[in-house]
Amino acid sequence: MSVTPAPDEDDHPDTHPPQPVYYAEQALLGALLLQPHRLNDITEIEPDAFSHPAHRALFTAIRTLAAPDPAQHAKNTKWLDEVLATAHEHTRGLTTSYLHTLIQICPSPSHASAYTRMIETDHARRTLEHHAHRLTQTATDATLSQPVAATLAAADALTACLADLAARFPPHPGSLPRTPAPPPPQAQDADDEAVDEERFLLATATAHPAETAQMRWLTVQDFTHPLHAGLWQCLTALTRRGAPVDPVTVLWEAQQRGLLTAGVEPAGLLNLLTATAGSPQYWGERILQRSLLTTAHETGRRIEAYTDDPATTPYQLVIGSRRALADLNALRTRWDHATSPTPPGSRPTRTRAATPPRTGPPRTATPPTTRISR
Structure with missing residues (x-):
C-alpha cells in the first residue's frame, strides 16, 4: 500500500510520518466507499475515533447518508458525489480523486471489522x-x-x-x-514552604500530643525531608506508648532512632521543636495536600x-x-479521613470543618533559621 497523505496535509505539512492507525483509517473508509453495506457490521465506532479530521468528515458523511443500491453503486458515482458534498460541510480539501484513492488502496473490504478494531x-x-x-x-x-x-x-x-x-x-x-515507569523527577532539596510547614507541624505536635494522636492519616511518606519524617515517627511512637511528650523527650527518642547524625545538632532540634504556630491539624492537612x-x-x-x-x-x-x-x-x-467532620463523641475537644483545608493562621512565630541537613 502506498503512502497517501490526506488532502489537507499539503497545506499543513507534518514532519512526523503517518502511524499505522492512519492506514487502518484509510483502509476502512475505502472499504465503506466500495461496499457501503459493510457499515452495518461496524456500528460501534464513532467519528471521533478517527485521528484525522478529513477521515472523521468522510466517516460522518458515510454514516449520515442512506446506503445506495449495490447495483446502481457499481454503475455510477452518484453516491460518492453525495458523500463528498456532505463531507465538505465539515472539512475542506477533500477531492473526488482522494475518495477513489481510498477505494484503490483498501487491501480487502471484507476486513472492515478488523480495521475498525485497530482504529478503536x-x-x-x-x-x-x-x-x-x-x-x-x-x-x-x-x-x-x-x-x-x-x-x-x-x-x-x-x-x-x-x-x-x-x-x-x-x-x-x-x-x-x-x-x-518514567524516571522520577531529578532529586532536589524540598522547597522552603514545604520545609517550614513540616517544621511547624513537628513543633505544634510536640506542644499538643493529644491532638497528634488523632492524626493517623498522616504518614512518614508524606514528608519531603527525611529528618522530619523521622521526627514524626518519634512523636507518633511516644504518643502510642503514652509516654511524656515534650522537646526533650522527642530529642531523646530521636537519638535512640539514630537521627542525630553528622550535621544534626541536638540544639538545632530543640530549636525546631519549640517554634510553634497554629495547630497540628492545620499543618498536617497542608502536608497531606502536598x-x-x-x-x-x-x-x-x-x-x-x-x-x-x-x-x-x-x-x-x-x-x-x-x-x-x-x-x-x-x-x-x-x-x-483528615478533612471529614469528626463523628460525635470521638473527639470532644473540638470539631472541624470539611474540605478544603482551613485558611492558614497568622504566623506568631517564624520558622527557626537553623537549617538541619538531610
Whole structure:
C-alpha cells in the first residue's frame, strides 16, 4: 500500500510520518466507499475515533447518508458525489480523486471489522492519554483555588475512562504492561514552604500530643525531608506508648532512632521543636495536600508513559493504569479521613470543618533559621 497523505496535509505539512492507525483509517473508509453495506457490521465506532479530521468528515458523511443500491453503486458515482458534498460541510480539501484513492488502496473490504478494531484501539490510547495529561497538569496548577478537589475530579474522569475501556476490551493473559515507569523527577532539596510547614507541624505536635494522636492519616511518606519524617515517627511512637511528650523527650527518642547524625545538632532540634504556630491539624492537612498533589502528578506521568508505548494493548493500559492509581486512591482515603467532620463523641475537644483545608493562621512565630541537613 502506498503512502497517501490526506488532502489537507499539503497545506499543513507534518514532519512526523503517518502511524499505522492512519492506514487502518484509510483502509476502512475505502472499504465503506466500495461496499457501503459493510457499515452495518461496524456500528460501534464513532467519528471521533478517527485521528484525522478529513477521515472523521468522510466517516460522518458515510454514516449520515442512506446506503445506495449495490447495483446502481457499481454503475455510477452518484453516491460518492453525495458523500463528498456532505463531507465538505465539515472539512475542506477533500477531492473526488482522494475518495477513489481510498477505494484503490483498501487491501480487502471484507476486513472492515478488523480495521475498525485497530482504529478503536488507537482511539482508546489517545483518550486515556488525554485524561492522564489532564491529571498531571491539574495537580501542578498553582492557579486553582481548590487544587485537591480539581485533581480528584480529574482522577475520577480518568477512572471512568478506564471503566469504559475495560468494558470494551476484554481481558487476556499477560495483561501487565511491560513499559518501564518514567524516571522520577531529578532529586532536589524540598522547597522552603514545604520545609517550614513540616517544621511547624513537628513543633505544634510536640506542644499538643493529644491532638497528634488523632492524626493517623498522616504518614512518614508524606514528608519531603527525611529528618522530619523521622521526627514524626518519634512523636507518633511516644504518643502510642503514652509516654511524656515534650522537646526533650522527642530529642531523646530521636537519638535512640539514630537521627542525630553528622550535621544534626541536638540544639538545632530543640530549636525546631519549640517554634510553634497554629495547630497540628492545620499543618498536617497542608502536608497531606502536598503529598496528594505530588502523587497525582507522578500517577499521571506513569499512565502517560503507558499510552506512549504503541506495544501496550488496551487491556494492559487498563491494568497498568489502575495499579498506578492505587497509591493516589490510598492517599485520597487518608485525605477524606483528615478533612471529614469528626463523628460525635470521638473527639470532644473540638470539631472541624470539611474540605478544603482551613485558611492558614497568622504566623506568631517564624520558622527557626537553623537549617538541619538531610
